[in-house]
Amino acid sequence: MFHDRARIHIVAGRGGNGALSFRREKFVPKGGPDGGDGGRGGDVLLIADPDLRDLSRFRPNQWFKGGRGGHGGGSNKHGADGDEVELTVPVGTQVFDEEGQLIADLARAGARVLAARGGEGGRGNKRFATPTRQAPRYAETGLPGDESTIELRLKLLADAALVGLPNAGKSSLLRRISNAKPKVAEYPFTTLAPVLGTVEAPDGRQITVADVPGLIEGASEGVGLGHEFLAHLERARLLVHVIDVSGEVEEAFRTINAELEQYGAGLDERPQAIVLNKIDLLPEAPELTIEDERVRRVFQVSCATGAGIEDLRRGLFELCPPEPPALAVEEGAEGLAEFLVYRPQSSGARGYRILRTDRGFRVTGTPPEGDELERALRDAGARKGSEVEVGDETLVLE
Numbered sequence: 001m002f003h004d005r006a007r008i009h010i011v012a013g014r015g016g017n018g019a020l021s022f023r024r025e026k027f028v029p030k031g032g033p034d035g036g037d038g039g040r041g042g043d044v045l046l047i048a049d050p051d052l053r054d055l056s057r058f059r060p061n062q063w064f065k066g067g068r069g070g071h072g073g074g075s076n077k078h079g080a081d082g083d084e085v086e087l088t089v090p091v092g093t094q095v096f097d098e099e100g101q102l103i104a105d106l107a108r109a110g111a112r113v114l115a116a117r118g119g120e121g122g123r124g125n126k127r128f129a130t131p132t133r134q135a136p137r138y139a140e141t142g143l144p145g146d147e148s149t150i151e152l153r154l155k156l157l158a159d160a161a162l163v164g165l166p167n168a169g170k171s172s173l174l175r176r177i178s179n180a181k182p183k184v185a186e187y188p189f190t191t192l193a194p195v196l197g198t199v200e201a202p203d204g205r206q207i208t209v210a211d212v213p214g215l216i217e218g219a220s221e222g223v224g225l226g227h228e229f230l231a232h233l234e235r236a237r238l239l240v241h242v243i244d245v246s247g248e249v250e251e252a253f254r255t256i257n258a259e260l261e262q263y264g265a266g267l268d269e270r271p272q273a274i275v276l277n278k279i280d281l282l283p284e285a286p287e288l289t290i291e292d293e294r295v296r297r298v299f300q301v302s303c304a305t306g307a308g309i310e311d312l313r314r315g316l317f318e319l320c321p322p323e324p325p326a327l328a329v330e331e332g333a334e335g336l337a338e339f340l341v342y343r344p345q346s347s348g349a350r351g352y353r354i355l356r357t358d359r360g361f362r363v364t365g366t367p368p369e370g371d372e373l374e375r376a377l378r379d380a381g382a383r384k385g386s387e388v389e390v391g392d393e394t395l396v397l398e
């Protein structure tokens, strides 16, 4: 089974308590306060691992808990920080909160997202000593860690995705052009889960191509297998439309396009290449009269004989040149994340959240007014000139 969704609960560790303690030494009648601070609770992090293919490591509604911070002790002993939990997910995993809002996109190998922040440790009584209050008899307790339910959804990242009716020869094509070896058979719906292959050019450049289960009419409404997997086309730059030339070519073209349109998400505007496959079955090369501005090129191939395959491979590199190498994940203020960083900030108690986005910040829930919001934004890393989205408005911090 291929799992491209998972809903899990994450709880970061609670901070340890600060200690309430006084120095005890022989012949020193009244020692000063020496209670140390509690350790920070362990964070829960998500990390994109290029070796993972799907989300099957997660069981439904599984809980993941960061470790509790250790309590502070006497003699100024600082509590140990709680253990972090690092959850590895496949590259292309998106994270949604309970309201269905996208909060992070782990689009590159090695991307890290802080999904739940551990609670701060409490301060020990030593920290509260002042000249006028030399023996504070209190210490702080540790704060709870962030807690939330998140949904993980994998959307494959491929430069190009193969689409077409069942049996068109998509898997045969991927076997021909890439290192992947998906199953090929003469019956429809052979491919039951998306498969990624790497296509290599003679000069060493690489692109990835996804083979997605066959679409049929009604796929976007859940007929056949198609609907479930259309999401995996969303992030491909080029759709490679594979058509069996021994069937009704124009009808196949229209059927698939109608499904892409039904699905939405911009799929119906995506550039396409048409691959007329199985030309070995026809006595002569077929004529195709499709006028469509999305169609960049038409190739004629036979996966059985290999005819036209090299031409197609070259064409794919022209139509979808490999993207520049991934930027190293920026070690930003949080040292984390790719394009959205989840900043829950003990949201439960506050009733609102500050999310860090690729352009600035976004406040969700019911934010406080004026100064308090500004302070919270600055704590979250916003500076003069930062763009902050609140509801439908975008404000610029002064």
Ligand SMILES: Nc1nc2c(ncn2[C@@H]2O[C@H](COP(=O)(O)OP(=O)(O)OP(=O)(O)O)[C@@H](O)[C@H]2O)c(=O)[nH]1
Binding pocket: 164, 165, 166, 167, 168, 169, 170, 171, 172, 173, 183, 184, 185, 186, 187, 188, 189, 190, 191, 192, 213, 214, 215, 277, 278, 279, 280, 281, 301, 302, 303, 304, 305
């Ligand atoms: N004659 C001929 N047969 C082909 C060619 N390409 C694929 N086939 C056959 O067509 C059938 C379907 O091929 P697949 O590659 O499994 O097709 P698919 O599009 O991946 O099918 P699904 O996974 O079911 O959607 C198999 O029996 C292949 O051997 C070709 O160029 N010529």
Ligand SMILES: [Mg+2]
Binding pocket: 170, 171, 172, 182, 183, 184, 190, 191
């Ligand atoms: Mg297949």
